[in-house]
Amino acid sequence: MYLGLNMNLLPVHVSAVIPAKNEAENIEPLVSEIIEQFGSRNDFEIIYVDDGSTDSTADKVLLLSLKYPGIVRLVQHDFSVGQSTAIHSGVSLAKGELIVTLDADGQNDPVDMLALINKGESFEKGADYCVAGYRRMRKDTQWKRLQSRIANKIRSRLLNDNTPDTGCGLKVFPKHTFLKLPYFDHMHRFLPALIKRQGGVIVVMEVSHRNRQFGQSKYGMWGRLSAGIIDMLGVIWLQRRAKLPNISEIYPNE
Numbered sequence: 001m002y003l004g005l006n007m008n009l010l011p012v013h014v015s016a017v018i019p020a021k022n023e024a025e026n027i028e029p030l031v032s033e034i035i036e037q038f039g040s041r042n043d044f045e046i047i048y049v050d051d052g053s054t055d056s057t058a059d060k061v062l063l064l065s066l067k068y069p070g071i072v073r074l075v076q077h078d079f080s081v082g083q084s085t086a087i088h089s090g091v092s093l094a095k096g097e098l099i100v101t102l103d104a105d106g107q108n109d110p111v112d113m114l115a116l117i118n119k120g121e122s123f124e125k126g127a128d129y130c131v132a133g134y135r136r137m138r139k140d141t142q143w144k145r146l147q148s149r150i151a152n153k154i155r156s157r158l159l160n161d162n163t164p165d166t167g168c169g170l171k172v173f174p175k176h177t178f179l180k181l182p183y184f185d186h187m188h189r190f191l192p193a194l195i196k197r198q199g200g201v202i203v204v205m206e207v208s209h210r211n212r213q214f215g216q217s218k219y220g221m222w223g224r225l226s227a228g229i230i231d232m233l234g235v236i237w238l239q240r241r242a243k244l245p246n247i248s249e250i251y252p253n254e
């Protein structure tokens with residue numbers, strides 16, 4: 001596993017974590033858009049997690065890390081272990097306290113990213129929350145949109161996670177919140193439910209959705225569906241066993 005090092009001496013506040021598998025052609029355009037959206041802000045970094053790609057994804061990210069030192073970083077898995085693990089690797093190594101996740105295919109528009117970040121920054125320090133994107137007008141096939149609507153309705157009804165589109169890759173949450181969550185494969189699809197389980201606030205914001213310019217989806221719909229049913233039962237089990245005590249520290253009278 002190769003871990004890119006951030007040489008930026010300025011404190012990093014926002015870490016954009018992007019899991020990527022064979023997305024070489026989409027890397028440079030997305031990085032350019034993200035940097036453009038941050039504008040004069042110099043408190044961010046972009047972490048690409050190469051999940052066992054067999055194309056030139058890692059090479060593309062490394063070249064951009066030379067072009068944008070201290071901003072673009074590469075984390076690399078020797079073989080593909082899935083999107084949830086890729087996100088977990090990126091968040092664990094992030095320098096920033098505020099995490100924004102995006103899909104590597106460019107379908108999430110970085111223009112929407114700052115609105116979600118601004119909403120996240122409005123919470124008090126130490127709060128647990130998730131600002132989740134909602135792709136009301138999805139640029140997918142009719143069959144894929146139908147599957148997603150059915151899956152989201154079932155999930156929302158069973159988990160009561162207040163999120164109409166949990167599959168949207170654009171989300172903002174604190175690093176400390178994510179690291180408190182139970183880790184398991186496919187957990188990224190249940191982030192709102194898991195964060196709500198520990199008393200966090202869920203905010204949904206409508207975002208745009210773009211056509212994919214290069215390549216094709218790397219994670220199959222049917223594979224997600226079969227795993228999702230099992231994982232959903234596990235999340236329901238976790239929810240029913242959650243305990244949220246009110247904690248206060250008692251000091252002796254002096």
